[in-house]
Amino acid sequence: MATELSGVGLGQAGMLAFLLLTLPLIILYILKPKPKKVRFPSVMFIEMLLRKSRFRNFLERIVKDPLLLLQILVILLISAALAMPYAILRVPGIEDENIVIVLDASASMKASDVHPTRFARSVAIADEILSKSTPDSKASIILAANTPALALSRSSPETARQVLKKLSASDASSSLNDAISLAVDFKSDELGNSVYVISDFNDVSGIEASNSILKHAGFTTEWVKVSGGGENIGLTESVLEHNLLDGSVFISVAAANFGGTRECAVRIRQNGNVIDSKNAVCPGGGSTFIEFNIPSAGVDRKLTVSLEDGGSLPVDDNVYLFVPAQKKQKILLLGAEDSNKFLKLMLQSMPDVDLTVQVPPIIPKPYEFDVVILGEVEPSLILPGTFRDIQSHVQEGGAFIAVAGDRIWAVDSPNFWNMLGLSWLEYREKASNVRVVQGHPSVKDLTLDNVLVEKYFLPNVTKDHTPLMTADGMPLNYIRRDGEGYAVFMGLNQEPEFSNFYYSSSYPIFWSQLLEYLKTGREAGETYNYPSGSLLLLSSPQYVGTPSGVWINSSRIILDEAGFYSLPHGSAGVSLIDLAESNITGGQIDLLMDADGFFAGSAMVSREFHFQNILLTVVLAFIILDVSLYVRRGLV
Known part of the structure; x- marks a missing residue:
């Protein structure tokens, strides 16, 4: 980068010194004693011509005298040196x-x-x-x-x-x-x-x-x-879902291709061994979804979904999924001996459900079960303190589902109504269509176009309730948080005298998704698998092992490494799932x-370069020259 002149400077003191020293010198040369003139008649005509150009002679006298010019130059340089002249230059450097x-x-x-x-x-x-x-x-x-x-x-x-x-x-x-x-x-x-x-x-x-x-x-x-x-293909989306009906695991990944069209090979590995694989054509500039169904194993599994030869960014070639063993969900159903027939049949058909049916008043301890369901039952048979124990269990992380029957309004336990967050119910006998309130995992992919209700209860919901289904535009089913657990009210009873919900293909799907949600409070697979950069919040400082083998003791951990983390009660898979980050072409x-x-x-920086020493050196040289001229003229 070339040097640039940014500015120059000369002090006023130098200019004043020049004037004070130079003018007296010129005057001295003009006024110094003149040699005696002798007139000769033969040259008088020349003197007449010289008198006509006295002003020109004055200038020639100054210019033609080298000593005068040299001394003026010396004074000029001394004056400039006294002014400390400098130049500001822009030069490369830091x-x-x-x-x-x-x-x-x-x-x-x-x-x-x-x-x-x-x-x-x-x-x-x-x-x-x-x-x-x-x-x-x-x-x-x-x-x-x-x-x-x-x-x-x-x-x-x-x-x-x-x-x-x-x-x-x-x-x-x-x-x-x-x-x-x-x-x-x-x-x-x-x-x-x-x-x-x-x-x-x-x-x-x-x-x-x-x-x-x-x-x-x-x-x-x-x-x-x-x-x-560089070009890159990365896994930018992943879905993990458990199927409670058969215990299998559904996995879907999206391979985004930011280069030219090519074939993609995706492998699923467990303990380094390939357990499934698929090939697909990945078009340039698009995403290709690749799906797998992995059979139930009954044990915790760490699965790595790998994209073979993904390009210049290896970190997005793998998705790490922790799949916990599907433990049987212990469910207690309270109801009369001959009631809740379709609900019992549906729950008994689920391979991951351990169902206990109990007729009040004598019931097992609620804390021995994951979910307690109140079906069609005579409220007077329920002993005092039963709902107090159930609510205590819910607030500690359990779940309670109340299915509205003909006599639900007769329940007189404050704990029951407090747990559900209700103050009153509206009973209706009117044929109405049931509609899904989208957004909650328990009602995902449900089709209720042909579901009708004949008798139902509409609760007075508040902001603490999350509606799941509606009838006549009013909330019918909802879920709410109570302490660390969940309480669910179902104004839609699945028995034939209430509705035809039991006949719908969405009936077992809804219950499967609802029970899965009640396990963790989140959608299937979300609890154990995170996108990188997520913040893991623990109830208290605990030791967590990172994929690189470092152990961290904290209650707030940023999951910024891809791989498997060791948690106090299991593991977590962390993957770079970010479409923008995988696009490495850049802007x-x-x-x-x-x-x-x-x-x-x-970068160009400003530097001051001073010329005082250089000028003084030149002045010294001119003084030596001036003295030598005086010696040659015999004036010294």
């Missing part, structure tokens, strides 16, 4: 400054299209910047991860170089603009401020706005793009400088 390095540590920085990886190349660039900074500079490092992290604050460049060696990219996406905004907090009032943002800039949205914010805050900015433009705006064209110290 001066003492406050350096803030924002380093992208997202999963896409692990791409190998830049050798050895994008992140390793970024660390090398940051190290080069720091190595060429001055010892008195200050350096801060901000890691742009899922949550911006401050790796170093206002330390020496040498310390920053040591910190760089310990940094690594995560397996999650990052919020680059949030990290850039954090850089403003590290502005220095004593030094010049520079921000170096080093990233692959997969997402360039907001970058120009961030640049404006930094400029307004007084920072100079460098935006270094590290990317090889482009004018601000960005390619890493190959960037070198530390390329």
Whole structure:
């Protein structure tokens, strides 16, 4: 980069000295004694001509006297030296400054299209910047991860170089603009401020706005793009569902192709062994869904869904799924001997349900069961304290389902109504269609077009209730949280005298999904498997093992490594499931400088170059010359 002249300077003292020293010298030369003139008649006509050009002779007298010119030049140089002249030049280099390095540590920085990886190349660039900074500079490092992290604050460049060696990219996406905004907090009032943002800039949205914010805050900015433009295919979606009806596991993954059309091979491995595989054509620029049905195993399983030869980003080639053993759900059904026939048949047909049917008043202890269901029963047979025990069990994590029968209104236990969050019920005898309230996992994929109710109860719902189905536009079934557990009210009774719900193909599906939800409070598979970058919240600080073998004792853990975590009560699979992160082609705006064209110290800095010593050296040389001329003329 060429040197640029930014400005020059000359003090007023030098100009004043020039005038004070030069003018007397000229006057001295004009007024010094004149030699005696002798007139000769033969040259008098020449004198007449000279008198006509006295002004011209005055100038010639000054100009033609080399000693006068030399002495004026010496005075001029001395005057300039006294003024301490200088020039301001813009030259390549790094001066003492406050350096803030924002380093992208997202999963896409692990791409190998830049050798050895994008992140390793970024660390090398940051190290080069720091190595060429001055010892008195200050350096801060901000890691742009899922949550911006401050790796170093206002330390020496040498310390920053040591910190760089310990940094690594995560397996999650990052919020680059949030990290850039954090850089403003590290502005220095004593030094010049520079921000170096080093990233692959997969997402360039907001970058120009961030640049404006930094400029307004007084920072100079460098935006270094590290990317090889490699092609990639990644697994960007996954679904895991349990089928309570047969115990199998449904797995679906989406392979997104950001390159040309090619064949994709997907394998499912358990303990390193392939247990299922499928091939599919993955068109360029699109996503292909690949589905598997894995038989029930009866034990906890760690399954890895792998995309063979996925491209430049290995971290999105695998989806890690922890599949817990399907333990039988213990269910207690309270009802009269000859009632709840269809409900009992349906529950008994589920392979993962251990059903106990009990006729009040004598019933087992509620805490011995996962779910307690109140069916058609005479309320007067239920002993005092029964619903108190059931509510206590629910608040500690159990579940209770009340199926509205003819005599439900006669239940006089406050615990029963408090548990359901109800103050009254409206009884109707009117043929009505049943409609699903979309959004809850228990009613997903239900078809109720032909389901009619003849008799039903409409509850007074509040904001604490989540409606599942409606009749006449009013909530019919709902679920609510009570302590750590759930209470469900079903105004839709499945017995023939109430409705034809028992005849619908959606009847067992609804109960299967509802019971699965009551196990965990979430959709099937969600509890044990997370996208990378998720925050795991525990009730208290506990030891959790990461996929890399590090144990963390905390109640708040960011899951930023892909693989299997060891939890206090099982395992969790964590995978990079992020369409934007898998698209490593990157964006482009004018601000960005390619890493190959960037070198530390390329920034132009202002330097003052003073000429006083040079001028004094020249003055000394002219004085020596002046003295030598005087000697030659015999004036000394």
